Amino acid sequence: MAIVLGPNQYGKAETRLVHVTRDGAVHEIKDLNVSVALGGDMTETHLTGDNAAVLPTDTQKNTVFAFAKEHGVGEIEEFGLRLATHFVDSQPSIHTARVHIEEYTWERLSVGGTPAPHSFQRSGVETRTATVTYDGTRAWVVSGLRDLVVLNSTASEFWGYIRDSYTTLRETTDRVLATAVNARWRYASTEGDFAKSYAEARRHLVEAFAETHSLSLQQTLYAMGQRVLENRSEIAEVRLALPNKHHFVVDLSAFDLDNDNEVFFAADRPYGLIEGTVLHDDAPDAGLAWSE
Incomplete structure (x- = not known):
């Protein structure tokens, strides 16, 4: 051999x-x-x-x-x-x-x-x-941003998931949703106003995060990528990695205190990591291997 x-x-x-x-x-x-x-x-x-x-x-x-x-x-x-x-x-x-x-x-x-x-x-x-x-x-250009920390203090739910003998997580219809957005987007060409494209892509990512009533971080991811593609025709594909920056409600019952989603423990690890690609189905070079 x-x-x-x-x-x-x-x-x-x-x-x-x-x-x-x-x-x-x-x-x-x-x-x-x-x-x-x-x-x-x-x-x-x-x-x-x-x-x-x-x-x-x-x-x-x-x-x-x-x-x-x-x-x-x-x-x-x-x-x-x-x-x-x-x-x-x-x-x-x-x-x-x-x-x-x-x-x-x-x-x-x-x-x-x-x-x-x-x-x-x-x-x-x-x-x-x-x-x-x-x-x-040929050349291809991938722009993006890393570690854009955003948080919704409500308008986020998580329920209806698989439960097995190891599941302890409680379902919720009101939770904190926070993440550090890592986003990259591939341009359809190497020509254009990159400064404006970056500013607008960033704006649409943030607005989609803020305006989406989230039933899952996956849903939010898709909404963010979709918003960029719907508004920026020069962008062919968006890839997102969203770590779920968990905020757990602190049990204050030992002190005879109610905690109506007001006091949280912000855990840094372990964390869920949601990754996905959103693209036009007829995007040029769809599936092109991006260099990391």
């Missing part, structure tokens, strides 16, 4: 890039974490140590910094497309490039009600993400 080399890739992970755009006294900040993964003719470096086909990961890191200087950053999807295309088109031995970018947002401080020109504070708890993959003939 022969032993062969299977699928492989390599790259420089988590290059921390902070780019300051200086427009006179007024500055803008882009704060990114950039990871590159390349694939191609890498058999010899694995089998014999011949590195003739290898673009050093240090070079990949330098390219990230140089592109920020030479071309600016702009939207992270656009920056990822420039990098991925460069790595494949400039090196015959590189056949695929995946660039994953996390963006950490900053907001301008104010002094006496006036926006400060060059002073900022980190804003938001969620992280904006983008993953661009290019194989020499």
Whole structure:
């Protein structure tokens, strides 16, 4: 039985890039974490140590910094497309490039009600993400966000589920529903206004969560993905991972106190994890394998 080399890739992970755009006294900040993964003719470096086909990961890191200087950053999807295309088109031995970018947002401080020109504070708890993959003939873009924590203090139920000899969970028609939204959406093309698309997709995710009377977190997941697809024609597919951040009603009867869904214990683990994909049935490249 022969032993062969299977699928492989390599790259420089988590290059921390902070780019300051200086427009006179007024500055803008882009704060990114950039990871590159390349694939191609890498058999010899694995089998014999011949590195003739290898673009050093240090070079990949330098390219990230140089592109920020030479071309600016702009939207992270656009920056990822420039990098991925460069790595494949400039090196015959590189056949695929995946660039994953996390963006950490900053907001301008104010002094006496006036926006400060060059002073900022980190804003938001969620992280904006983008993953661009290019194989020499086509590119696809996946945008998203991670750790957007949301909570409904009511309008959530959970009942009618399977019960067996190990079931102790009580049915409820009024519970806290909380999650940390991890969402990614694939665009139908690489053209468009990524800033507007991100802002609108985020808005529709949040509004669907808030407006859905939930009988299950699965139902909420589908409603969130459906809302995005119904309102954003440039998006072909939405994938969501929603951890159920359980809130358990505390039994205060030992203290002769009633607890009408007012006092909860917020448990961090274990937790339910609900994952799913929502897409148009005729979406281009439906079922396309996304790079993680």
